[in-house]
Amino acid sequence: MTSDPTLELERMTWPEVRAALDAGRTTVVFACGAVEQHGPHLPLFTDAEHGSELSRRVAMELGDALVAPTVRVGCSEHHMAFPGTISLEESTFAAVLRDYVRSLARHGFERICVIPSHGGNFAPVTHALPMLREAAGGAHVVAFTDLPAVINTWVRVAGELGVGERVAGHADIAESSVMLALHPDLVRTEAAEAGHPGPLTPELVERLFTHGMRAIAPNGILGDARGLSAELGERCIEALVDVLVAYFRRESSEVTSVA
Numbered sequence: 001m002t003s004d005p006t007l008e009l010e011r012m013t014w015p016e017v018r019a020a021l022d023a024g025r026t027t028v029v030f031a032c033g034a035v036e037q038h039g040p041h042l043p044l045f046t047d048a049e050h051g052s053e054l055s056r057r058v059a060m061e062l063g064d065a066l067v068a069p070t071v072r073v074g075c076s077e078h079h080m081a082f083p084g085t086i087s088l089e090e091s092t093f094a095a096v097l098r099d100y101v102r103s104l105a106r107h108g109f110e111r112i113c114v115i116p117s118h119g120g121n122f123a124p125v126t127h128a129l130p131m132l133r134e135a136a137g138g139a140h141v142v143a144f145t146d147l148p149a150v151i152n153t154w155v156r157v158a159g160e161l162g163v164g165e166r167v168a169g170h171a172d173i174a175e176s177s178v179m180l181a182l183h184p185d186l187v188r189t190e191a192a193e194a195g196h197p198g199p200l201t202p203e204l205v206e207r208l209f210t211h212g213m214r215a216i217a218p219n220g221i222l223g224d225a226r227g228l229s230a231e232l233g234e235r236c237i238e239a240l241v242d243v244l245v246a247y248f249r250r251e252s253s254e255v256t257s258v259a
């Protein structure tokens, strides 16, 4: 895992945060993950930990950014049939994001980048964006809202190793490999198995959110987790960081050119 005590707000003192802002580090990045079931082999904090790693790496790439704490619990109603999952109602989740953004903007951050690292948070973040932008006042809120781009990135990277068809978006070979790279001690590799086969079509996403995960995949996996490797996980993280950084740079330059 990436770790830098001058990068993460939670690990810094207030004079350090002030000095960073004064030095022009006026972008802040945070992820919104989940605490929810991820098959019989991955820990419940998979999306939260993945989000934290993505936000640290994206902030380092952007260069002028700090990292705010990951919103660790998200919208996971479709996983509630599995023990341990904790879910926020969409209105609660949106209110948490609003208060995050408002707090960060008050300290002088000028650009706030939001990374949903859980599929179920993408639509709620998209819906909340107008409210977040209003709460941020003059600061610019940019949210990555392209869930298919995440899946496509995983399919592409796994495809390079000949296992692209095992990716379907939840506790599959890509996500399991990401966790193996980040927390090898917490992945029950011997329990990695196949779930509902991919690909993740819009129809499957619709069924997931209306019927819940257990009706589709009793073991909680979309895709196939078998064959996971830390190497694939690292490649998936790097590729997704590239996608995210390009997105935030593009969105920010559009704002600048409009202004």
Ligand SMILES: [Zn+2]
Pocket: 038, 046, 047, 117, 118, 119, 170, 171, 175
């Ligand atoms: Zn996940």
